Amino acid sequence: MLGVPPGIWLTVFFIIPLSLIWLFSFGDKQGLVDIELTWTMANYARAMDPLYLQIFLKSFWFAGITTLVCLLVAFPIAIAITFSPARIRPILLLLVILPFWTNLLIRTYALIAVLRTKGYVNFGLEYLWDGLNATLMFFGMDPSGLIGERFTPAPLLYNNFAVVFGLVYVHLPFMVLPLYASLDRMDRSYLEASLDLGATQFRTFLSITVPLAMPGIISGVIITFIPALGSFLTPDLLGGTDSQMIANVIERQFKSANDWPFGSALSFILMYITFFVLAARALFSRQGSAMEAS
Amino acid sequence: MRYSLIKRTQFGPLDYIHQGWMKLTLGLSFVFLYAPLLILVIFSFNDSRRNIVWRGFTTKYYEKAWNNDGLIEAFANSLTIAFFSTIVSTILGAMVALLLWRFRFPLKGAYEGAMTLPIVIPEICMGVAMMAFFSRVGWPSGLVWPFNLSAITIAHISFSFPFVAVIVRARLANFNLELEEAAKDLGASEWQFFRDIMIPFMKPGLIAGALLAFTLSLDDFVITFFTSGPDTVTLPVKIYSMVRFSVTPEINAASTVLIAITLLLTTIALWLQNRTGQKLGH
């Protein structure tokens, strides 16, 4: 009884829509709006076209770099929070979580203002340039040969760098939280024992902290990688023409290009990848727990 | 001396936060996370269209935003959608949570798995699926307000209620089963037990879930982007179209309002959580 209304809702307003585009992905576009279900594999075959394969690879590349950068930045943050005095720990955690609750679009928009040619970073760089210029002049050197005749704004927006920067900006809290959770659960006498036995801090980090925090690392990697892979807004607003990710192609198929069958096929490939990653993780953690139980 | 070569420290070995490089990392990370947002908020009060140098305090962009009918309409739409989505999501989510917590039934694993699908699948996929669905079933468009918002509201409920279910279920996991036995032992019927014991116990979870549903709905861009039409624009979709056009202080003002609302809701949620936590003596 209790399960029926949500079950119906999920079926009608989630499962059926998904099934619909699953069917579309085997369909053939007829005219402007009609789609005939022909069980063709052409849409999937087209996704293997080098043009689209390259976009998939690029998406993986962006998501991978983002995950790696997040991991490298988040680990020290998580360690600092875990071992901070109990009094300030909730405040630090809150500071990490708050951006998470702020609208994704607004956060991305905020980055535009910072990174654009006439944005704050370039403004700051120009200020530094002017300062350096004046200093060099003061010492009687000709600045043009050293740092260039005029200040040229760094191209920080509408390129691959901007996309990865934006993805890291948006996803960093996703990585910090699971890392923090696993470090916080860890008995710190393991670290103390390692130090006590003569290992350096770095050695302790590699031999004890990383292996014991592995479940948190894997969780963090997955919940960063999956949304990063399917990102639409960040590449859309911050990327240039060659920094399109798979979600942008899907959007184009459903909106301007109006090729729903192909867009549906791409959507399902993205979903299969997501499920594959999640399944691999589930398998891994089951193996892990089986090893612990035996 | 053997120890003369050792770098001596004045802090304990695990007091990482006192170490310089750690402070630096933490500080830089927070600058990275907050500087863009702070700049956005500060410059919404800046008396200059160029928006890069501070030219004095003004609220004229808030007035401008307030007088921008399209923006206000989008804001009203967002609040309406969030309101209805929150009510339905909270009820559906609570039902799922209770069901999964209390009962065993065949295919429970499948049911549970299906309920987590909206949380895990990429937003873009859900967005295009919703778009295809509403166009194919011939969902009526061009209805009078607020019925024209029904498609967006339905899509929002679909991705919100599984989140509510997760939160309420986490709350239920702390329920002491002896309370039920005690209530029944004292003569409570199933319904009385539910009304007098379960609902009050679930309340913090329900409130937290409702606040999350509200924020998710208010903040959603991708799925709404695919389900909204020209006359059903929400605030994020409106901001998106403005952002595509240019960076203006007006957008800063509208964004600041949205940030303020989410901050307020988050603070309330955390405060409620803290209060109930203290009441329970944790």
Add this chain to the structure above:
Amino acid sequence: MNQSSKTVIEISRVSKRFGNVVAVDDNSLVIHEGEFFALLGPSGCGKTTLLRMLAGLEVPTEGSILIDGEDMQGVPPNHRPINMVFQSYAVFPHMTVFENVGYGLKVTGVPVPALRDAVMTALDQVQLGDYQDRMPDQLSGGQKQRVALARALVKKPKVLLLDEPLSALDAKLREAMQLELVKLQNTVGITFVIVTHDQDEALSMADRIAVINEGRIEQIAEPRAIYEFPANRFVADFIGKMNVFDAKATSEGDRIAIEASDVGSFTVSHREDMRPDQINAVAIRPEKTRLTSQPPDNSLFSAEARIVNIAYHGKETAIFVEIGQHTELACAVQNTSRSQQLPEIGDICWVSWKADDVLLLE
């Protein structure tokens, strides 16, 4: 006992504050080489903090710690000639027994053959020779503890620190481990410093004990002295059971006359370290009292009493008697025979003790 008088640890005026909380308050202590030393006190008294400061896991707020004559201030734990057995054992869950025990040698670059020999010797010492390939979750609590012991011993530290090593074990195993730890310490000849809240443990294992309360060392002495001659009211109360009475004392020739309200008056030998006007209370241990149905001879102090409660403990019986109107006293009677007759509640009897078994307290 293989201790010498050579000092291995010298703690001078060490304090540790966490915010406003004083965990360790101006403590000084010397531990000799080869000694089995116990830090004993109720939970939260600062004994573990003191131990952790020795290991370098906490930094003293004030004072200095010398190990083997070297000032340890600012020396991180991985550079101290000290190893620790943690209360939770902290046996690394992702390493085998062998890897756990070898860890401390591996990280300091000991070559593999030497490492293997040392690990196997250490495992044999704790009777875990056949367990080298097990994972920690396949071990019992007692076995994990042995791994933790071997892991620390293999480093051949100057001092081995043990933080409540037996608290997680059940009563039977704990007793066996007490004997084994003492035996092990005699074999390896390393100084052991153990932290415990269990007085039996401290009394039975240690060569010397420091009793700690609220961050301060109350007494440092050998177990027998701690029990028979507690330095103050806290130690008297904390170690064993004690009947304490308010009392007044006056000089009476070369002896001290004690006037304890309700109980009566008697004289005790003069004490060098205490003037009569400092004495405010006297105390007697339950097992140092005797209960008789007739008044005993005059060599003992005695008082008439009424039995108010009886608690049977198997090897002994605690009998609570009332002297006068307000003073209750616990007596311990050894149940030396099955046919032993026990008094009943309400019986009138005589309680007596040797006057010099009485403790004088400030």
